[in-house]
Amino acid sequence: MKVLAAMSGGVDSSVAALLLKIGGHEVVGVSMNLMTCSKAGSASCCSSSDRLDAARICEQIGIKHYIVDFRKLFEERVVSSFVKEYLAGRTPSPCILCNEHMKFGALLEEADRIGAKAVATGHYARVVSEGGFFHLLRGVDLVKDQSYFLFTLKQEQLSKILFPIGEMKKTEIRAIASDHGLITREKPESQEICFIPDDDYASFVESHPSGGSAGAGDFVDSSGKILGRHSGIHRYTIGQRRGLGFGVGERQYVIKIDTSSNRIVLGSKEELQTKEISVRDISWVVEEPSNGKDLLVKIRSTHAGERAGFFQSGDGTAKLSFERPVSGVAPGQAAVFYDGDEVIGGGWIL
Structure with a gap:
């Protein structure tokens, strides 16, 4: 099967592409040019150095590689939203928007254009097919699990997505990369948002053309x-x-x-806690549950999750009533709903 492998220049996408090649697939590596970086050598996925690493990995593996210019779309769908949200007093989650619009939006369209049947990434998550229905599950490595960032995916998208490393732990990924001599085998991970490599959100918002400061x-x-x-x-x-x-x-x-x-x-700290929140723009991976359904809800990617009752409000929003207080609920972040290891949906916190 012909597969478009999203290549970030990191070890996870490197091993994902390698495993597909070993598995007999026709793999084409594609890197996204998302921003014009002003800081030379910045360690982010928008940097030219990472795209160069991606190209070198593809050469090592023995697959084709090319770059797609998605800078305009990334600015419109991800960066501008990030700036707007911070100026509105909310805390954005740009990785969710990037997954929705870039990796599993624009790249899926690119896959169709080149005749690829699927897009593969180095996400720590799993897709399991059962009777023609696709289930989105946490990655086996719960420390690295990225399923939280994928709650907007629909069945049609999931049917065309491969997560080759979702069943593995990070230590296994590093070992595979080392065994095959991949140049990214010891490459450190970026802990920052890719387009803000120095982690200075405030300065980025202030200097952005659509940004500024409320004073x-x-x-x-x-x-x-x-x-x-x-x-x-x-x-x-x-x-x-x-x-x-x-x-x-x-x-x-x-x-x-x-x-x-x-x-x-x-x-x-006590005033920071709440037992009830509201969410908007709810997206379902599976069928919408009944009113009052008990769910496990994560209010941020690093949150272990807390049980909550789900209640539709009739105006496109829903209320989540937690069994125990949750702390630090930030408007603009996502509340993602789980049934065991399965992501069933999510929404944006009001």
């Missing part, structure tokens, strides 16, 4: 008492306690960002 405003407590001044709401996120710029004795956390008044509300 300084007040830090207040939950009663409205002014505690100090902040340097712009885009510099803070729910649950943050470091980098506030001042001390008020008892440890304080960002518990709310009020864009209407340009105020950031600080409070205790």
Whole structure:
């Protein structure tokens, strides 16, 4: 089968492509040019150095490789949304949008164009087919699991996606890369958002053509008492306690960002907790569950998950009522629903 292998220049996509080649598939490696990086040698997936590594890996494996220019689409669907969300006082999750629009949107279209039957990536997740229905499951390596970022995928997309390393652990991936002498075998992983390699979100938002700053405003407590001044709401996120710029004795956390008044509300760890949240733009991988269904819900990628009742609100949103309080719920992040290891859907936190 002809397969388009998405090549980021990292060890995971390298091994994914290698396994497909060993398995007898006709593999074509494709790297996405997503941004014009202004910082030479930046260690991100938008950098030319990573695309060069991808090309060298494909040469090692013995497969064709080429680059697609998706910069305009990436700016429209991912970067602009990222900037807009931060300026609106929300905490975006650009990796989810990149998966939806780029890897399993634009790359699937590219696969159709070249006659490939599937797109393969180095995601730590699994797709299992059962009677013509496709189930999206966590990766076997729960530490590296990336299923949270894939909740927007539909059945048609899942039918054309391969996750060759989803059944493996990271240590196994490194061992395979080492055994085959791949140049990426010891390449470190990037922990930052790919288009912000220095991890300075605030400066990126301020310097972006569609960005800027709402300006300084007040830090207040939950009663409205002014505690100090902040340097712009885009510099803070729910649950943050470091980098506030001042001390008020008892440890304080960002518990709310009020864009209407340009105020950031600080409070205790207890005030950061809630037992009920609302979500919008809900996407289902499987059939929508009945009202009141008990689900396991992850409110961020690193969250272990908490049981919650699911209740449709009738206006396109839904309420999640948790059995136990959850902490640091950030509007703009995703709440992803699980049934055991299976992703059944998710939505965006209001």
